[in-house]
Amino acid sequence: MAAPLKVLILGVGMGPQHVTPEVAAALRSVDYVLAAEKGAEDGLLALRRDIVNAHAGPDGPVEIVSVPDPERDRSTGLTGAGYQAAVADWHKARAAEYATIMSERSGTAAFLVWGDPSLYDSTIRIVEKVRQLGVSLDFDVLPGISAPQLLAARHRIVLHDVGRPVTVTTGRRLQDAVATGLDNIVAMLNPPPDRLDLSGLDDWTIWWGANLGAPGEQLVAGRLGDVMGAIADARAAAKADAGWVMDIFVVRRG
The missing domain is CATH 3.30.950.10 (Tetrapyrrole methylase, C-terminal domain)
Incomplete structure (x- = not known):
């Protein structure tokens, strides 16, 4: 039986200057970073690249695997229940995209989370959904500046x-x-x-x-x-x- 994939969920604050030494060391240890891409001019994806480049190891910056972000229902008239359902569908679609990539690649993957993963971020939930889709994985979480x-x-x-x-x-x-x-x-x-x-x-x-x-x-x-x-x-x-x-x-x- 193959060993579970390793996933690191890393809090990165809002840029290279907020990355802790612990997170920087973890980032240099991974094989690739998974990142949602929200269009051709995605400033947040560019900022993730800045973080990766700023904390590169001796072999250069880790690879970023960008994933087109699924559409989410952002209708202004959504009720509370409608909003919750829209977010749940969005998370499910994200998890399916990530599961496909992680099933095809070996090594350790990382997610870079704005602020801290514990506070109004759903990366932990999405990674758990990836596991529910049949991807054998273990994950760790490192905190960031919120x-x-x-x-x-x-x-x-x-x-x-x-x-x-x-x-x-x-x-x-x-x-x-x-x-x-x-x-x-x-x-x-x-x-x-x-x-x-x-x-x-x-x-x-x-x-x-x-x-x-x-x-x-x-x-x-x-x-x-x-x-x-x-x-x-x-x-x-x-x-x-x-x-x-x-x-x-x-x-x-x-």
């Missing part, structure tokens, strides 16, 4: 008041968190400003950032009602500069 850590550092803040909790959720569920009485919230996976419900939060304080640690990084902070326009402009600038945008923010009452 987006909330970067946001707090850039704004020189602590994510919570003394002895108080902080809640991490998605932009889609921000108002659900507010409705339950939560008043110190980190929101990730955010839609564009015109689709993000910030009603009732004008007097809250926001610390916002986009493309943190990457070219075109943008930061805005202040009373939410005063800076909403600045956030929309900064988000557009980040996308124009890099061709992609990932933003995150903290909102706090008062």
Whole structure:
């Protein structure tokens, strides 16, 4: 019986400068990196290449095997259940693509995960789905610098008041968190400003950032009602500069 394939899921923050020595050593030990490709001008794939090149071993950078990313239903009118179903279908299609490649190749594969694999990322789930499709594999996970850590550092803040909790959720569920009485919230996976419900939060304080640690990084902070326009402009600038945008923010009452 053949030995299981080895897979490493590596947290890489937002660029070569965030890669820990542990992750850099692991990256030099693998045979190839699997990466989703979202079109001919995929800036995030290019950034993965920068990471691989920056941490190459004596034999040169590891091979990147790019995989066309399956389409995902991003309809604006999706219900909560519809959104969950769309993401589940997308993950299933990704797993099938990866399973095909991993079944045909030997050696150790790696996935480079933005931020940290434990926080609003599904690479672990997808690798588990690959195994469910019949690919014999074992995997390990190495942590990276997360987006909330970067946001707090850039704004020189602590994510919570003394002895108080902080809640991490998605932009889609921000108002659900507010409705339950939560008043110190980190929101990730955010839609564009015109689709993000910030009603009732004008007097809250926001610390916002986009493309943190990457070219075109943008930061805005202040009373939410005063800076909403600045956030929309900064988000557009980040996308124009890099061709992609990932933003995150903290909102706090008062």
